[in-house]
Amino acid sequence: MEEWWYRSASGARIALRRRQHSASCRELAVRCPRLRLRSLSAATSAAWLAAYGLFVLTENSMVLSAAIIITLVGLIIYLHFVKIDQESLLVIGSLGIQVTSSYASGKESTTFIEMSQVKDVVINEAIHMQKVIYYLCILLQDPGDPQGVSEVVPLFQSSKPRLDCLIVVYKSCQEILEQRKTAPQSS
Amino acid sequence: MVLKVFFPSCCASAESGILIGRWISEQNSAVILAVVHFPFIPVQVKQYLTEVQRVTKVSVSVLGSWSNSKQEKEESLSEFLEDLGTIFSHEPWIQISKEGDSKFWSCSTLQKNSNNPKEEEIILVYYDQRKVMLSHLHPPLDTAASTDHKAEDASKLSAIFDTVAKSKILFMTDRYDDGPIKLTHWQSDGVEASIIVELMKQASVPACMLLTFLLSLVSGVCRSRVLKFWPLSFLWSKLSTCEQLGHRLQHLQVISSNKKAQNQTQLMRKANIFVSLLIDVALGMLLMSWLYRKNRIGHLADTLIPVADHVAEELQDLLQWLMGAPAGLKMNRALDQVLGRFFLYHIHLWISYIHLMSPFIEMILWYVGLSACLGLTVALCILSDIIALLTFHIYCFYVYGARLYCLKIYGLSSLWRLFRGKKWNVLRQRVDSCSYDLDQVVL
Numbered sequence: 273m274e275e276w277w278y279r280s281a282s283g284a285r286i287a288l289r290r291r292q293h294s295a296s297c298r299e300l301a302v303r304c305p306r307l308r309l310r311s312l313s314a315a316t317s318a319a320w321l322a323a324y325g326l327f328v329l330t331e332n333s334m335v336l337s338a339a340i341i342i343t344l345v346g347l348i349i350y351l352h353f354v355k356i357d358q359e360s361l362l363v364i365g366s367l368g369i370q371v372t373s374s375y376a377s378g379k380e381s382t383t384f385i386e387m388s389q390v391k392d393v394v395i396n397e398a399i400h401m402q403k404v405i406y407y408l409c410i411l412l413q414d415p416g417d418p419q420g421v422s423e424v425v426p427l428f429q430s431s432k433p434r435l436d437c438l439i440v441v442y443k444s445c446q447e448i449l450e451q452r453k454t455a456p457q458s459s
Numbered sequence: 460m461v462l463k464v465f466f467p468s469c470c471a472s473a474e475s476g477i478l479i480g481r482w483i484s485e486q487n488s489a490v491i492l493a494v495v496h497f498p499f500i501p502v503q504v505k506q507y508l509t510e511v512q513r514v515t516k517v518s519v520s521v522l523g524s525w526s527n528s529k530q531e532k533e534e535s536l537s538e539f540l541e542d543l544g545t546i547f548s549h550e551p552w553i554q555i556s557k558e559g560d561s562k563f564w565s566c567s568t569l570q571k572n573s574n575n576p577k578e579e580e581i582i583l584v585y586y587d588q589r590k591v592m593l594s595h596l597h598p599p600l601d602t603a604a605s606t607d608h609k610a611e612d613a614s615k616l617s618a619i620f621d622t623v624a625k626s627k628i629l630f631m632t633d634r635y636d637d638g639p640i641k642l643t644h645w646q647s648d649g650v651e652a653s654i655i656v657e658l659m660k661q662a663s664v665p666a667c668m669l670l671t672f673l674l675s676l677v678s679g680v681c682r683s684r685v686l687k688f689w690p691l692s693f694l695w696s697k698l699s700t701c702e703q704l705g706h707r708l709q710h711l712q713v714i715s716s717n718k719k720a721q722n723q724t725q726l727m728r729k730a731n732i733f734v735s736l737l738i739d740v741a742l743g744m745l746l747m748s749w750l751y752r753k754n755r756i757g758h759l760a761d762t763l764i765p766v767a768d769h770v771a772e773e774l775q776d777l778l779q780w781l782m783g784a785p786a787g788l789k790m791n792r793a794l795d796q797v798l799g800r801f802f803l804y805h806i807h808l809w810i811s812y813i814h815l816m817s818p819f820i821e822m823i824l825w826y827v828g829l830s831a832c833l834g835l836t837v838a839l840c841i842l843s844d845i846i847a848l849l850t851f852h853i854y855c856f857y858v859y860g861a862r863l864y865c866l867k868i869y870g871l872s873s874l875w876r877l878f879r880g881k882k883w884n885v886l887r888q889r890v891d892s893c894s895y896d897l898d899q900v901v902l
Binding site for chain 1: 460461463615616
């Protein structure tokens with residue numbers, strides 16, 4: 273198992289971990305930066321100061337309890353639905369590709385794409401906000417048209433690694449995808 | 460190509476035996492369905508497998524051996540298992556073994572007639588048999604109508620799902636049954652029998668019949684001739700409550716029909732309607748419980764009349780202003796007065812009716828609020844109908860105004876056509892050119 277440190281598109285430090293389970297099975301995981309105590313406390317204090325200001329204006333103590341409840345519920349919702357801790361890619365030659373996103377609350381959401389549907393794994397460019405970023409994506413085969421692409425599945429959407437990290441992931445995937453061209457089709 | 464073995468998770472703790480399942484040679488994968496335990500007679504096993512094959516049309520065969528030994532690995536057992544490979548000849552013969560409490564399994568294959576004796580890579584996929592059996596991998600919609608070859612290309616995993624789903628009969632016999640064959644599969648963990656589910660299934664049939672009978676009565680009454688005379692039918696079509704009740708009746712009829720759903724979409728539709736009805740009724744009950752407390756109906760009724768009066772007063776002020784102002788109802792002063800007084804009379808009539816009904820408002824509201832138990836949507840429909848009825852006079856103004864406008868536009872367009880020298884041909888429903896005499900044009 274190897275681990276390297278890179279930077280994401282927004283400048284935060286991310287870690288890429290690569291595990292080779294066997295000759296045709298590889299797992300690549302990108303770990304996003306954790307939730308900083310600074311930003312959490314800044315958001316909470318801002319919310320509570322605003323609530324205290326409202327309380328002073330309206331003299332209603334319900335505002336304070338509502339602010340506390342909203343902060344707690346908002347934090348739980350953020351951790352469970354928004355904050356992604358780790359995104360991983362498991363490539364099993366001749367079976368398929370599995371994409372997993374694990375959230376900070378422990379929830380995992382996985383998508384499995386069969387190998388017969390995968391046309392290729394490529395690096396594309398995109399305009400995101402005011403930047404041009406690179407992203408890795410899986411091209412899915414169009415069943416009717418052998419040359420066509422029916423869908424593009426982007427990977428590592430929340431960690432957004434930079435080109436150097438993407439090149440390492442791209443090379444690892446291509447090594448396994450090449451095997452299906454050289455392997456004999458029938459046993 | 461890599462060899463893929465799909466092993467059910469329920470057989471991980473089974474005792475030693477042989478593996479039966481289906482071998483898909485195009486994909487080089489073996490789907491294991493069950494484990495047959497010792498002691499068995501090979502002839503009986505083969506007979507049983509041909510029986511299963513005949514019924515399910517799935518080519519089930521013996522694929523390999525499974526050994527789960529609590530003690531250290533015994534040499535004799537492994538030789539015995541290899542010898543089994545000669546009795547049930549299958550290429551390749553898969554041997555999976557697990558030792559004691561160790562987490563690691565070993566999986567190897569025996570190839571007797573192999574052209575290239577190289578070490579083949581094996582991928583072991585652990586699957587939840589019950590869930591795979593119950594799920595259905597839907598093919599993409601646009602290729603569903605295409606040939607079989609294309610459908611096969613679309614998804615290789617669907618073969619695995621189909622194999623497990625079609626082999627339901629294999630899961631009927633168990634190792635606790637008396638018979639020559641003792642199998643272990645997902646049912647070995649305990650046959651699924653939830654009493655509540657069974658009771659509900661039994662109770663649903665008479666409940667459905669009762670509901671169908673009641674609904675047929677209600678729809679018969681609704682369709683009777685009495686309610687179909689012209690003024691009434693026009694009224695029913697305008698009121699949104701009646702429409703909503705009609706929809707609900709139709710939904711209930713769909714749910715309470717005795718026929719099972721033909722395919723997945725129908726089942727989803729039925730389940731969807733059932734759940735939406737439940738939620739509707741629950742929300743309606745919630746609304747009722749909130750509405751009938753603390754005399755809220757009384758407060759509502761008390762505020763209704765003053766609000767109607769207030770609206771009428773504002774309208775009268777507006778009309779007075781319109782009658783006098785330069786950009787008023789009409790350019791003509793006399794016409795202004797006529798229209799204005801006409802509208803004012805309308806408002807006066809409507810307000811008198813509302814005042815006439817004011818003692819009964821509270822009772823009407825109380826009984827109408829009871830209909831909220833049919834659903835929140837019915838309550839909202841009634842609310843919308845009440846608002847429509849209360850502002851009926853404003854609607855009348857709109858109708859009169861629209862008619863006058865239509866008339867004016869008709870006259871203007873006719874004059875415009877005259878100006879251009881054309882005429883409206885009623886017979887042909889189109890505009891034709893027409894030569895007018897001088898005195899016709901100059902009038």
